[in-house]
Amino acid sequence: MASAAALSSSAFLPRELRADQNGQVRSLDFVALPALARRRRCTARPVLSVEPQKMGESVAPLAAAAMIATEAAAAVEEKAVGAVNYEELDRELEHASPLAIMDRALEMFGNEIAIAFSGAEDVALIEYAKLTGRPFRVFSLDTGRLNPETYQFFDAVEKHYGIHIEYMFPDAVEVQALVRNKGLFSFYEDGHQECCKVRKVRPLRRALKGLKAWITGQRKDQSPGTRANIPVVQVDPSFEGLDGGNGSLIKWNPVANVEGQDIWNFLRTMDVPVNPLHYKGYVSIGCEPCTRPVLPGQHEREGRWWWEDAKAKECGLHKGNVVPSITQGNGASIANSINDTLDIFDSQAIVSLTRPGIENFLKLENRKDPWLVVLYAPWCQFCQAMEPSYIELAEKLSGSGVKVAKFRADGDQKSFAKQELQLGSFPTILFFPKHASRPIKYFSERRDVDSLLAFVSALR
DSSP, X not given: OOOGGGOOOGGGOOTTEEEOTTXXXXXXXXXXXXXXXXXXXXXXXXXXXXXXXXXXXXXXXXXXXXXXXHHHHHHHHHHHHHTOOHHHHHHHHTTSOHHHHHHHHHHHHGGGEEEEOOSSTTHHHHHHHHHHTSOOOEEEEOOSOBOHHHHHHHHXXXXXXXXXXXXXXXXXXXXXXXXXXXXXXXXXXXXXXXXXXXXXXXXXXXXXXXXXXXXXOOOGGGOTTTSTTOOSEEEOSSOOOTTOSTTOOEEEOTTTTOOHHHHHHHHHHHTOOOOGXXXXXXXXXXXXXXXXXXXXXSOGGGGBSTTSOGGGOOOSTTGGGXXXXXXXXXXXXXXXXXHTTOOOOOOTTSEEOOHHHHHHHHHXXXXXXXXXXXXXXXXXXHHHHHHHHHHHHHHHHTTTXXXXXXXXXXXXXXXXXXXXXXXXXXXXXXXXXTTOSSOEEEOOSOOSHHHHHHHHHHHO
C-alpha cells in the first residue's frame, strides 16, 4: 500500500483523503469509502464488547443478538459482492479512461488489489493510481536475470512515489535444479516456456493467492496475435485469488484500449521516471538474456525471445488472454482456413514456390540465376510489416538477373523449413547463390529495401 508520500498532490485527492491540521494525509477509507469498497476489505467479524449495565446482569442475550445481526448483515453484504457481473462491468467501462478504470478497481477492492509492475511502461499504472488519490499496492517479479537498468528503475520509482514495491522471487531450489540440469541458457535451444514458468509464472501464482484482484498493463496493440481481445475487466481465467478456486481472482487491464504511443505521451507529460533501456532502443523489456532492442519499423514484441516464432511471444503470465485456434472437424484450424485465401507478397515480380520447387533448389549446385526467397506465414504481423519493402525490392531487381520468390513455411511445411531451410522465426530470408546448393541466411533484423538490396548485392 502506498504511503502518504505517494499522494503528493492534494489537487488529486478525493473527499475520502484530506490533510489534517499537521499537514499529514489521512486515509478515511474505512469510514467514508462506498459500501462496496468497505465490504471488500472486511475479512473478519468485528469483536463484540458489551458493557454490563449492572453487576451480575448477564450480557449473553445482548451479545447473541448483536452477533445474529452482524452475521445477517455480513451475509447480505457478501451476497451483494458476489452478485457483481464482470461482463456487464467490462461493457460499462469499455470506453472509460484509464484513470476512471483504475479508480473503480481501487474503490472496489481496496487493499486486496495490487498493480503488477514489470519495470517497463507499467509505471503509467502507478501514475494513474496516484492520481486517483486512493491508497494502492504495487508488486513485481524479480526473476534474478533483469538488466541493471531495470533494478535502478525500481529504486527510482519507489523514491518518486514514496512506495515500497512488493517483490516476488522464484523458488531457489527450482532455479538450481533447472540450471544444473539444463544450463544457464537452455531457453535458446528448447524455448523460453520452462524458464519463465520457474522464474515468473510460479512466483506470480504465489503473489496472486494473497489478493482478490490485480491490475496489469496489457494492451491490445502489444501483440495482435495473442492480446487482441483483452477486456478492461474480467474474471481471471488462469490464476486463483485469496478465496481459492475458479472465479476467485479479478483481473483489471486499464490500458487495454490505449495505444503505446499514447502511453508514452502520458509518461512524458507527467514527467515520471522511465527505464533507461527505453532510450537504447528497448520497448518491451523482460529478462536480460531474452530482451534486445528493436529497430525502427519493428513491432515492440519482436525484441522478446527473438529466436522463436512471433506467435509464441508470451511468457505465460497472461495465457488466459491468448485466443486458441478453433478447429474444424478435419483438424484444420479455422484461422488457417481463412488465411489460405488471404495471402501476402502478391506481386507479379515475386515467384510463389511450392515444396517440390524449393526442394529442387536444395539439390542444384549450379543455377542459371541467383534467388532471394522469403519464408513466411500470412498471419505473421512481422511478415505483413515487411510486405511493402519486399515487393519494392522485387520490382527493383526485376530484369537484374536476380529472381525474387516466396515460400509459405507455416503449417505442414514448418517442420521441413526448420530442418532444411534454417527457419527460426517468421520471416526468414534466404539467398540461393548461382554456384552453391545451400542457401545463405539473412540474419539482420533490418528489412527495409536498402538493407535487403545491400545483402543481395554483396552475394550475387
